Amino acid sequence: QKEVEQNSGPLSVPEGAIASLNCTYSDRGSQSFFWYRQYSGKSPELIMFIYSNGDKEDGRFTAQLNKASQYVSLLIRDSQPSDSATYLCAGHSGGYQKVTFGIGTKLQVIP
Amino acid sequence: GAVVSQHPSWVICKSGTSVKIECRSLDFQATTMFWYRQFPKQSLMLMATSNEGSKATYEQGVEKDKFLINHASLTLSTLTVTSAHPEDSSFYICSASGAGSANEQFFGPGTRLTVL
Numbered sequence: 001q002k003e004v005e006q007n008s009g010p011l012s013v014p015e016g017a018i019a020s021l022n023c024t025y026s027d028r029g030s031q032s033f034f035w036y037r038q039y040s041g042k043s044p045e046l047i048m049f050i051y052s053n054g055d056k057e058d059g060r061f062t063a064q065l066n067k068a069s070q071y072v073s074l075l076i077r078d079s080q081p082s083d084s085a086t087y088l089c090a091g092h093s094g095g096y097q098k099v100t101f102g103i104g105t106k107l108q109v110i111p
Numbered sequence: 112g113a114v115v116s117q118h119p120s121w122v123i124c125k126s127g128t129s130v131k132i133e134c135r136s137l138d139f140q141a142t143t144m145f146w147y148r149q150f151p152k153q154s155l156m157l158m159a160t161s162n163e164g165s166k167a168t169y170e171q172g173v174e175k176d177k178f179l180i181n182h183a184s185l186t187l188s189t190l191t192v193t194s195a196h197p198e199d200s201s202f203y204i205c206s207a208s209g210a211g212s213a214n215e216q217f218f219g220p221g222t223r224l225t226v227l
Contacts, residue, residue, distance in 0.1 A: 032213045032214060032215075034213075034215055034216075036218075041202075042220070042221070043204045043218040043219060043220050043221040044155070044204075044218045045218065046112075046215055046216075046217065046218075049211075049213045049215050051213060088154075088155070090216075092213070092214055094214070098145070098157065098160055099145075099214070099216060101154065101155050101157075102154075103154040104154055
């Protein structure tokens with residue numbers, strides 16, 4: 001069974017700090033990985049995706065992928081209270097395979 | 112970015128009635144649409160996957176006769192909750208893929224269903 005695992009948190013970081021969110025996956029066939037942000041009572045919104053080993057940066061967000069370790073992470077620099085949300089990690093094996101979501105990590109940025 | 116809409120955003124109905132929820136991709140043709148359910152403080156649960164013109168693929172434990180999915184076009188999918196009961200009260204979210212290069216899913220805003 002394909003699994004994506006995340007610590008449910010909450011992860012608390014002070015405003016301005018770097019928040020590090022981690023995710024591991026069991027399916028070595030997974031090709032693409034996604035990070036979504038979900039505010040309470042709202043639907044998920046895509047932050048970024050990554051499919052190559054290494055880092056991918058987009059503004060204050062950096063996604064990191066290590067396929068050998070089956071590990072994906074999301075770094076949020078200069079964390080703001082508005083970043084407080086649940087962050088969902090998801091993996092996709094390509095083609096018509098469904099995307100597998102983790103349970104999400106709740107992030108709290110303390111002013 | 113790719114936009115997905117859902118209608119209605121919230122609905123309250125009596126037990127035993129049926130409720131239809133629409134999901135539309137507004138600015139792209141969705142090769143695949145997905146329906147999720149999320150209970151309070153719980154993770155997303157995939158209910159079914161649908162491709163235009165073909166029958167939906169339901170996840171284990173989801174009753175296909177209770178949750179009817181129709182994917183009539185590349186921009187519209189509907190979920191009908193038949194004979195709804197209070198335990199069906201939940202947040203129903205659709206998503207669509209086909210707009211991006213990595214099969215990423217774009218989510219609708221969700222529909223909050225309350226069954227009295």
